[in-house]
Amino acid sequence: MATGHILKSFDEDLAELRALVAQMGGLAEEAIDGAIAALANRDTEAAAAIVEGDRTLDRLEAELERQVVRLIALRAPLADDLREILAALKIAGVIERIGDYAKNIAKRVPLLLDSRGIEPLSILPAMARATAEMVHDALDAFAARDPDAALKVCAQDRVVDDFYNSLFRALLTYMMENPHTISASTHLLFIAKNLERIGDHATNIAEMVHFAATGEQVAERGRGADTLAPVAA
């Protein structure tokens, strides 16, 4: 891989870029776990810290963009390297979005302080764990440039979608039986949707990793974002 690079430290630059992506991924994963923990514990302070912490992700993405511009302008990389640099840029953008979803979940915590009785809520932590794992595994696949690991992440999305569909139906039924919980249930529905979208974004990352490594698109599948839960009633 090092052949073709005029300057020895190009690979170091690239490694730095990838380290930045990994750092962003770690923060996003923590934000997902933290937001759901804050929700479960009704901890508005922890939730506020997650909202605040999202700025770090924004800052790192901007930093990565600057590095990309510098790297391309200074090194004039060949097409293959260029594709890898642009993949890192794109993946950083997706991680930033994942952070936004986690922040959005955290922002709903203060609105859900009296949601204790809503049973479907108990499914959320498991769903969040499955989602955060997808993010983790997608970034591991990116770091290892491992197309098989990437495919496994794509397969995991089905689990997250199943969680979402179950939750959607459970919350709808719950709302009908307990109209006074409609407001809280609606926020939980949006939280479940945010997690489902995070799963889609992790899948996007995995698809990019797979494509970069093999030159082949992952076969078309029913994307979570588009899998609409059947109307429960």
Added chain:
Amino acid sequence: MATGHILKSFDEDLAELRALVAQMGGLAEEAIDGAIAALANRDTEAAAAIVEGDRTLDRLEAELERQVVRLIALRAPLADDLREILAALKIAGVIERIGDYAKNIAKRVPLLLDSRGIEPLSILPAMARATAEMVHDALDAFAARDPDAALKVCAQDRVVDDFYNSLFRALLTYMMENPHTISASTHLLFIAKNLERIGDHATNIAEMVHFAATGEQVAERGRGADTLAPVAA
């Protein structure tokens, strides 16, 4: 602007890239309008056509990515030009996402064939128009590299957020009064959320245009994505 370019046709290449972005923007705007029209007319065929048509946006984004790689590899652009190329790439990514939201709205049309009685539904077309206009204006600002026009788009987001907050409250109240509409109302809530997110994405584009033209970030504002409607009850 042309000074500094070694090859005369670099500007032509750049113009081609920008034309591709404009084409994508036009398609995304049509998809928003079309999805809401399909919803209003209970036209499942029109909705299916919009879902299908989203592939064109995906294809154009992939085409733009290829052009970007070719352009950078062949021309080794200077930092300023590079930033503009990367901005086009980023904006194309945002438009692709806007298309996804429009597709997501269209996918809900078959689930909402018996939503005729739900009053808050009547607000959606006006909200969709305001949103599609934001997308249109953001891309006009991009084409004209006009930071003032970009700022106006950012200001428009407030209107879309107000629509969303009104709809959120109206739908929640409606659900409580008519528990048998909970399922349909939930889908409408997600559609309103999709429109609100489209407004955020249009704002993102406008912010990028503003930054590219002035080097200054648009002042922090209460972002729509994060403006959570107060709990109505």
